[in-house]
Amino acid sequence: MKLQRSQVGQMLLPRKLRKSALRQNTFTQRQVATRCSSDLSTSCREEVPNYLAVDVLQDQSYTRQEIFRKVLVILNPNSGFRSSPEVFYQQVQPILKLSGFMMQVVETSYAGHAHVLASTVDLSTCPDGIICVGGDGIVNEVLNGLLGRDDLKEAIQLPIGIIPAGSENSLVWTVLGTRDPVSAATALAKGGFTAIDVFAVKLTQAGVTHFGLTASYYGFVADVLQLSEKFRLHLGPFRYVIAGLLKFLSLPQYRFEVDYLPLSPRRNPKLIPLAEKCNDYLSADSSVEDNWVTRKGEFLGIFVCNHFCKPAQGLLSPVIAPKAQHNDGSLDLILVHGSGRLRLFCFFVAYQFCWHLLLPFVEYVKVKHVKVRPVGNTHNGCGVDGELLHAEGQAEWQCSLLSAQGRLLGQHPST
Numbered sequence: 001m002k003l004q005r006s007q008v009g010q011m012l013l014p015r016k017l018r019k020s021a022l023r024q025n026t027f028t029q030r031q032v033a034t035r036c037s038s039d040l041s042t043s044c045r046e047e048v049p050n051y052l053a054v055d056v057l058q059d060q061s062y063t064r065q066e067i068f069r070k071v072l073v074i075l076n077p078n079s080g081f082r083s084s085p086e087v088f089y090q091q092v093q094p095i096l097k098l099s100g101f102m103m104q105v106v107e108t109s110y111a112g113h114a115h116v117l118a119s120t121v122d123l124s125t126c127p128d129g130i131i132c133v134g135g136d137g138i139v140n141e142v143l144n145g146l147l148g149r150d151d152l153k154e155a156i157q158l159p160i161g162i163i164p165a166g167s168e169n170s171l172v173w174t175v176l177g178t179r180d181p182v183s184a185a186t187a188l189a190k191g192g193f194t195a196i197d198v199f200a201v202k203l204t205q206a207g208v209t210h211f212g213l214t215a216s217y218y219g220f221v222a223d224v225l226q227l228s229e230k231f232r233l234h235l236g237p238f239r240y241v242i243a244g245l246l247k248f249l250s251l252p253q254y255r256f257e258v259d260y261l262p263l264s265p266r267r268n269p270k271l272i273p274l275a276e277k278c279n280d281y282l283s284a285d286s287s288v289e290d291n292w293v294t295r296k297g298e299f300l301g302i303f304v305c306n307h308f309c310k311p312a313q314g315l316l317s318p319v320i321a322p323k324a325q326h327n328d329g330s331l332d333l334i335l336v337h338g339s340g341r342l343r344l345f346c347f348f349v350a351y352q353f354c355w356h357l358l359l360p361f362v363e364y365v366k367v368k369h370v371k372v373r374p375v376g377n378t379h380n381g382c383g384v385d386g387e388l389l390h391a392e393g394q395a396e397w398q399c400s401l402l403s404a405q406g407r408l409l410g411q412h413p414s415t
């Protein structure tokens with residue numbers, strides 16, 4: 001007798017699971033049939049790999065829900081090792097379909113496409129969110145597209161889902177505790193949301209504001225980010241290592257003036273109402289407050305972190321801002337004072353073991369606002385969530401939290 005593919009899959013399962021899989025399979029096929037018929041754009045002919053069906057169906061909490069969730073999926077075919085289409089269509093889409101997602105899938109065809117999609121999509125066609133398949137960069141584009149809309153208040157409420165398929169997926173790894181596409185899809189399937197602070201970085205001279213969820217950074221790391229773009233095509237995710245090594249070998253000096261407003265424990269930044277446009281919020285800044293602290297001189301790096309920033313790659317899983325929480329209404333500022341390869345090397349080694357805060361040249365403070373001014377011919381770019389922002393001539397970057405929080409689809413497994 002010729003076995004169907006799903007039956008072959010079951011033969012590979014332990015006996016106990018096989019029985020339950022057989023029972024579940026009838027149920028699965030019924031579910032797939034109804035749900036696919038209402039899928040917005042994708043074909044429902046592809047088979048669900050059986051082991052995935054079993055995985056998903058074993059958690060009854062989300063298979064029993066009958067409510068469809070309408071989402072827009074934005075897939076960057078260019079991210080990471082360019083395997084995101086394969087990852088999505090073969091591993092992720094079946095899980096999402098089974099758990100009731102109705103997906104309109106759009107593949108980006110140029111840099112900036114995700115931004116355009118998020119800023120123009122009719123929100124009523126994807127009331128349950130936008131799912132990004134790619135790296136931190138594509139999530140950042142979607143965030144900025146949403147926050148540039150006229151219907152900002154509704155747009156900021158729209159949850160963003162993430163299927164990690166990029167070079168660096170620090171956001172989903174740090175905040176939702178997952179870094180592989182299948183467990184990220186399972187987290188989306190389980191449902192729930194995670195509130196996350198949103199910060200804005202404004203280039204004062206140009207009056208341009210860019211939003212982020214992870215961190216903004218200046219100095220060595222921003223410089224490496226710029227150089228790494230040259231190697232994107234040939235090296236994929238390894239581009240950061242090569243660019244980092246090259247920049248380390250030809251390390252320049254970075255001079256900055258930094259002003260920061262430490263977080264006052266009595267003040268709750270969330271009490272300030274969200275302005276109609278996010279740009280207005282930054283112009284009504286807190287210059288009237290007088291407890292600004294100024295630092296001047298050489299800095300190897302300046303990091304303004306919204307969460308503890310755990311890189312998805314790396315052996316030891318270090319974190320740059322161990323005291324940061326993604327929803328605590330504050331930003332964590334790390335100043336790495338000084339210059340020189342030896343100091344940078346010490347910082348890097350200490351960071352691998354999460355000892356970097358013990359170094360005498362590292363300053364760590366929770367803040368509300370930060371202003372960073374590169375001095376002289378210091379690299380004047382600013383990295384935000386893996387995207388490099390450029391400035392012409394003298395620049396001042398202002399980094400502040402927005403009063404409203406965004407929402408990520410899914411929850412950390414420990415919640």
Ligand SMILES: Nc1ncnc2c1ncn2[C@@H]1O[C@H](COP(=O)(O)OP(=O)(O)OP(=O)(O)O)[C@@H](O)[C@H]1O
Nearest residue numbers: 079080108109110111134135136137138166167168
């Ligand atoms: N079709 C495309 N062709 C070229 N570039 C694209 C395309 N779609 C998106 N991009 C650009 O690719 C950039 C990086 O994408 P993404 O973040 O998904 O992957 P990554 O760089 O590999 O991962 P990470 O940002 O986590 O390091 C985005 O900022 C976006 O502007």
